[in-house]
Amino acid sequence: MSQYDPAAVEAKWQKKWEEAKIFSIDLKKAKNPYYTHVMWPYPSGDKLHVGHWYNFGPADSLARFKRMQGFDVFSPMGFDAFGLPAENYAIKSGIPPAKSTADNVKTMIGQLKRMGCMYDWTHSANSSHPEYYQWTQWLFLQMFAHGLAYKQEGNVNFCPSCQTVLANEQCQDGTCERCDTVVVQKPLAQWYWKITDFVERLLKNLDTLDWPEKTKAMQRNWIGKKEGIDITYLVDGCNERIVCFTTRPDTNFGATFIVLAPEHPFAQKVASGALPSKEKGAVAAYLEATKKKTELERQEEGRKKTGAFTGYEAINNLNGAKMPIWVSDFVLAGFGTGAVVGVPGHDLRDFEFAQEFRIPVIRVVVGPDGDTSFITRPEQVQEEAGTMVNSSFLDSLPIMEAKERIMNFLEEKKYGKRVTTYRLRDWLISRQRYWGALIPIVYDPEGNPHTVPEKHLPWLLPTDVEFKPTGTSPIAGSPELKKRVEKIFGKGWTPECDTMDTFVCSSYYSLMYLAAQNDAKEYRQRPLSSGALVDPKLEEKWMPVDCYIGGAEHACMHLIYARFVGMALKDFGFIQHEEQYQRLIHQGVITNKGAKMSKSKGNVVSPDSFVEKYGSDVFRLYLMFMGPFTEGGDWSDTGIKGVDRFVQRVWRLYSEKLPSGRKLNKKVDQVDAQVTSKLHATVKKVTEDIERLHFNTALSALMELLNVLEKQDVLAPDAARTYATLLAPLAPHLAEEVWEYSGGKGFVIDQDWPGYDASQLVASTITIVVQVNGKVRGEFTASPDITEKEALEFAKAEENVQRHLEGKKIKKEMYIPGRLVSLVVA
């Protein structure tokens, strides 16, 4: 029999699947819906890389498994086609993004088809198509109509390399998430979406989601909820008040100063002279200096504290103490009230500041070490739990109790008010880039924004522009758009020239897969005239996505935006399920020599040569065999031969040991009892392993079974067909081939997933181990129905066991059925 030829076999089955249209499902008629998809890729000029395969291959295996279990599995694929990667590729190649993106999508579909995944191409989506982005713009209009979209001037993150502003989520360590360039702050008027209105829901719903704990923790962390109190202090000698947010009001008797963020209005007034002060010059100079610093420079300063005294003092409500008011850039304008009350004895940063500017330190908490001395060294700063001292009516209380007492006191006296703060900021959605969905806004001659009426959607992206980024929107240079706006709205009206963050496009794409129409030759999105982005019946039936698979790097970006948009769309009345993704799985990361693969490092592994040599089944099997799916691993090609050997051995088993001709359909299944029990055990194991995404052990179970089957003289046709079905989710092409070869009817992917018989799992003899004082001293074989009494007898009769029992008394003996006998002697 000839060798297994993956290229020919895989092409054969891909063609058959496509011709039979078995993967396109009727969303309306499906009875047992199961919706799963991966995070859609962005089309660039490159081929699919190992990361794609590692994500898509196992995800497809899970989809196939579910299908065989009787679900109507909907597994679509689409393209995150707007955005920087596509635009940058266009800039580099000089080809307009609309053309290059379309070309790249075409190539990519070809590559995806070569993988052999069961995607339903009749329900695809592409965020750069006008039929898609009209809905992105519609979403903006909905947000605007419900008061969730607003324009505001403020300091924003700007990436000098990408030439656009970025959302908080897209700046990491002060650098751009896409290109690692240091981000600068710029005061600009930008569009925001009010994600902060949904913080509590975003937090609360996390408990209901079947997501990795790690991801939920990251989101909680990112949202950064803190409960504390805003305390208002009067400023001595003027009519001003300063409100400080603190989570530790219990230490307020130890407060010795106040620090303001440079952006704080009080600091600005001192610097401008609106509030008279001897220190005006120093404050103005300090504010000027901090303004010039980049985020990175600030970080490089480390913990060294800088600052300027304002010349004013605030009065502590509790004891009348005067607290000098300082300005320092370690206080952030965007958190709390932008003003901090300094308690240097019990906060390390405050201590460092106090030391730098010789401000007194007061101890108000004694920790478990009992140290009551003056705090003069950073190690002595007591931030942990302890007992109150020097704090009037709080003395001798544990800090948690003191906190409650003082908060009640401050509220009663109207000195303060309990508040909850969050770190999450509103989502900045404006981008000064060309390749995105235009924000559907126009400005009247006075500069007031107005929405573009729905009937003008899609609000087409102009094509008469230089799409290279310059820092202002390239679209501003479009004569066509200017003309269009004046024609529709009147003379002097101007367009908004920014596009939306691509995370807007991807915040609702799972709904767009459902909304795609499959009645045309090429898929189309639902028309705008239908009033809602998705048919409510389909949404109710299919959402939320049962299993969503993609990288963990999206935890605080796409995955938080999509949750927000789901909630908003539900509130607007368009959908039923506010959480779009019930179950989320992150594949691990495949590294190369320990480093993340990236083009700039030049360590990207291309799957192509392996796929060409071994086939797509072998390549994806190998990735799955490397280790648990969620853990990823370091790339090495040394083991791929082992998986190739496995595939070849499977083929040889069928071609050499399967009875041919008529015998194939006769009942010749006098399968050896040992083989039968192994077969049932394998069905059980493979089922359980795929369910928990341990594809690696599912495959090793199939290898073990193969080892057993190879030792038989004949491969029983029933066993052969069962083996083919077990193989189907993991090696879809090979499975079809051996299914057909062993006389199976139709496609193996259309077969029912095999069940197992628990009574068949028990082998005819079992091995029982004997331990004496916890150490293995022997073993014996017995029938599975051995009684406890017999087991103990056999155990004691073992030669080596007897040696260890000699001259000793048995104090305790126990039998763990089917496993071991444990004897304790003294």
Added chain:
RNA sequence: GCCGCUGUGGUGGAAUGGUAGACACGGGGGACUUAAAAUCCCCCGCCCGUUCUUUACGGGCGUGCUGGUUCAAGUCCAGCCAGCGGCACCA
């Protein structure tokens, strides 16, 4: 600093509290072959002892470290150490 995760042979990795190292890779030895490839069979954690010293048996140690619970711990508990990921001058 805070949150989350991980730590097992030469390597990737297996192990509902019950024989640690399944399944592979790699290596060693052998068979087949004129030869090679392919294929097939056997062996491979460390140390020690006994034995016909190419065989077999026995003992001790061994899952990052130190303790604890248990007849029994890679697994459970406490305290560390190291690495990875996220957040971070967040009051």
